[in-house]
Amino acid sequence: MIYEGKQKIWSEYQKEIPDDHYFYVRSCIRQSFFPASEATFLDITRNVLGKDIFETEHHTTCGGIAYHSDTIPQETVMTIIARQFALMAKHGYENYVCSCITSFGLYCETMETWREYPELEAKIRENLWKSCKLEFAKPKFLVHASDLIYKYRNLIAAQAVRKLVNVHTGEPLKVVEHIGCHYSKMFPSKGVGGAEYPYVLVGMIEAWGGEIVDYPERRHCCGFGFRQYFIKGNRGYSLSNTHKKFESMEPFKPDLIITNCPGCPYFLDRWQYVIAESTGKTYGQDGHGIPALTYEEVAGLVMGYDPWDLGLQTHQVGVEPLLDKMGVEYDPAKKYLGKDGKDLGSPQPCACLK
Amino acid sequence: MKNNILIIGGGPAGLEASAQLQRMGYNVILIERSAKLGGHLAKWDRLFPDRVPADEVLGGLLRAAEGVKCFTDTDIRAINRLEKSYNVRLTNGITVLSDAVLVASGFDLFNAVRKEEYGYGIYNQVMINADLEAYFKTGDDKRIENPKKIGFVHCVGSRDEKSGCRSCSKVCCATAVKQAIEIKQAFPQADVFCFYMDLRLFGRHYEDLYLEAQKEYGVRFIRGRVAEVSENYDGTLLVKAEDTVASKPLKVTLDLLVLMSGMRPSASVKELGEHLGMMVEEDGYFSVRSGISAGQRSPQPGIFLAGAATGPKTLPETLADARAAAMEIDRYLTEIFPDARNYKQLVKERW
Amino acid sequence: MVDFGFGLVPSSRINLDLFDKEKYDELAAMEPDVRICMACGSCTAVCTAGKFVPTSLREAIEAIKNANSEKALQMLESCQLCGKCSMVCPRGINTRHLILSITKVYSQK
Numbered sequence: 001m002i003y004e005g006k007q008k009i010w011s012e013y014q015k016e017i018p019d020d021h022y023f024y025v026r027s028c029i030r031q032s033f034f035p036a037s038e039a040t041f042l043d044i045t046r047n048v049l050g051k052d053i054f055e056t057e058h059h060t061t062c063g064g065i066a067y068h069s070d071t072i073p074q075e076t077v078m079t080i081i082a083r084q085f086a087l088m089a090k091h092g093y094e095n096y097v098c099s100c101i102t103s104f105g106l107y108c109e110t111m112e113t114w115r116e117y118p119e120l121e122a123k124i125r126e127n128l129w130k131s132c133k134l135e136f137a138k139p140k141f142l143v144h145a146s147d148l149i150y151k152y153r154n155l156i157a158a159q160a161v162r163k164l165v166n167v168h169t170g171e172p173l174k175v176v177e178h179i180g181c182h183y184s185k186m187f188p189s190k191g192v193g194g195a196e197y198p199y200v201l202v203g204m205i206e207a208w209g210g211e212i213v214d215y216p217e218r219r220h221c222c223g224f225g226f227r228q229y230f231i232k233g234n235r236g237y238s239l240s241n242t243h244k245k246f247e248s249m250e251p252f253k254p255d256l257i258i259t260n261c262p263g264c265p266y267f268l269d270r271w272q273y274v275i276a277e278s279t280g281k282t283y284g285q286d287g288h289g290i291p292a293l294t295y296e297e298v299a300g301l302v303m304g305y306d307p308w309d310l311g312l313q314t315h316q317v318g319v320e321p322l323l324d325k326m327g328v329e330y331d332p333a334k335k336y337l338g339k340d341g342k343d344l345g346s347p348q349p350c351a352c353l354k
Numbered sequence: 355m356k357n358n359i360l361i362i363g364g365g366p367a368g369l370e371a372s373a374q375l376q377r378m379g380y381n382v383i384l385i386e387r388s389a390k391l392g393g394h395l396a397k398w399d400r401l402f403p404d405r406v407p408a409d410e411v412l413g414g415l416l417r418a419a420e421g422v423k424c425f426t427d428t429d430i431r432a433i434n435r436l437e438k439s440y441n442v443r444l445t446n447g448i449t450v451l452s453d454a455v456l457v458a459s460g461f462d463l464f465n466a467v468r469k470e471e472y473g474y475g476i477y478n479q480v481m482i483n484a485d486l487e488a489y490f491k492t493g494d495d496k497r498i499e500n501p502k503k504i505g506f507v508h509c510v511g512s513r514d515e516k517s518g519c520r521s522c523s524k525v526c527c528a529t530a531v532k533q534a535i536e537i538k539q540a541f542p543q544a545d546v547f548c549f550y551m552d553l554r555l556f557g558r559h560y561e562d563l564y565l566e567a568q569k570e571y572g573v574r575f576i577r578g579r580v581a582e583v584s585e586n587y588d589g590t591l592l593v594k595a596e597d598t599v600a601s602k603p604l605k606v607t608l609d610l611l612v613l614m615s616g617m618r619p620s621a622s623v624k625e626l627g628e629h630l631g632m633m634v635e636e637d638g639y640f641s642v643r644s645g646i647s648a649g650q651r652s653p654q655p656g657i658f659l660a661g662a663a664t665g666p667k668t669l670p671e672t673l674a675d676a677r678a679a680a681m682e683i684d685r686y687l688t689e690i691f692p693d694a695r696n697y698k699q700l701v702k703e704r705w
Numbered sequence: 706m707v708d709f710g711f712g713l714v715p716s717s718r719i720n721l722d723l724f725d726k727e728k729y730d731e732l733a734a735m736e737p738d739v740r741i742c743m744a745c746g747s748c749t750a751v752c753t754a755g756k757f758v759p760t761s762l763r764e765a766i767e768a769i770k771n772a773n774s775e776k777a778l779q780m781l782e783s784c785q786l787c788g789k790c791s792m793v794c795p796r797g798i799n800t801r802h803l804i805l806s807i808t809k810v811y812s813q814k
Contacts, residue, residue, distance in 0.1 A: 216584035
């Protein structure tokens, strides 16, 4: 691999990311899948780095799930998005950051469509006024939350208590990075590093001391995407896509997978369970799986948060091997205790996946 | 009195035209912005379809052009159009009052790094057609070490909206077939695959080259464009294409991948076009007076064109083009140019 | 093992790494012109059997090259050896001999 070749390409896909003053919108489902990710994002950016990340309880979903499942038309989803932008303008912000990758793709698509078809934008303005008497302004900068963590990666590295390094061997951890499809495949110029060799997660891994794994199916979709798996009969298709990725990354023996989409870590995590329990195959060492973490969880680990405060107990693939490799101190007994030490019960152990 | 003719570009077109014009008695000044004459021809090993050594052909061109004033490492500093002639200031300090200008600026090879999905410049085992020719000439390239499975990708940077060139580069299919044979000759045990969208083998002996590649060397031609190249753990390449004839996607592990980088208008076109006020078409090549009957005349009187400056050409076509341009220049300088009184009228009627 | 009600979908992608070079070389030794087929489809277009049952020499050759010899034999099963394909092949391949050679080489275990 000629690393300089990749660096040249990365230098061509630079994206302007403002430093501060963002309007933040959450994801519909991330808080169920990865409970502490968004809270960790806000804690790191607001409390540790002192940035102004504003959030209002009046914001809604972007409508992506319904739009991508063909249940609402494009005009409706654009009006929903216009309302989000109206809230942003109302609170005096021009930088927009969203938590979900599909949202990000949808916002980019909407802005591009409005740019090419101004008459559609005018129509949406009218729709919004008629429906809730709001006026919207398009954000000056639209970024994804991973772009922001990417921007702050060196600040995080400076305050980090540990690196992505195996403390027992001294070797950097081998990290697979997986980018959500909607981040840059549709609009390569809107993603850091473009579509073929995205840099947003690679930059984080490099800043935090890990080693990137580039494997043949790196660009392949994980198989998420609503329509494909909502119905049980279709789920095998999604499963097979993730399986293809795992078969491809296996020879590289990764320690960790880092992703920036809500759906991808969910699938990369849960489908390892399905593959293990239905075929007996696991991809980590000794019957363990490969932990699939969100970038906020990785940032949290590197900053020294307690793994159970980061929501890592909800991962199907046990993260303990990774925590041990990184030298994270954690109390196994507290894993399934809730706030105030309340016992929440623990899941049944799996037959094949440890 | 001998007319001065300035020829811009010291590749095959410029050399052939200068030899012809010198023979006709004109005073030819040839400028070449790089350090060597010969253009791309100097880099090739053997030429399709009959695999004639390139240095023999180049040698012939250089010998025929002996006596022509050639300035290498020289470019144009400024040009002023006078009534009929061109006052040209060269970067080597010399000024030429030229009665006709022949633009033979040639082509550049597409920079295959821009096709990010092929990983040229990122994955070690990916190279381009020019790299392979250099290997055949010198025998030295650390990417090539007893490869067992080799692939050729046709149409890299050509027929591709995303890389900015809709059109075909004409010569790459024949080159790919030639190189497939040559690399099979170098490594007889290897399996060679050519991934194409269409096979453009239009010239004399080209079909025989194709037959030879298939029959004598077992080269496998797969109709389907390579869309993704990745690197396996052991450094071999995982190549994805569709076998469109079978209507199924396919994958294959290769030790070496050769990209057929296409032709692009030379980077000098922009500057030259500005100096000479020459028009360029959407595809980036210079406009000609008429694509069919006046392909060596630019729309402006006194400026002529030859070779790949007006679009992708094979080498024999370039040489024929250069000879045609020489003839056009001669006609212009004997029938139109000398008549100072009726110059404007003659240009209107006959240019 | 648990049954989740859905499972892995087998890949239908052609894997050229599985190509049987030895068998193919055996075939080419018997009929060298198997190499010069250019997949023009003329043979299939005029095939007598092909109008009623999937029969195609072009597809059989393609199947062999794509590591699927069962399909190749299937595509030649109903061949009547009428010779219409030999009449039209622009590359001058002795198609009847090729068909017999394919079935001979690839029927062997």
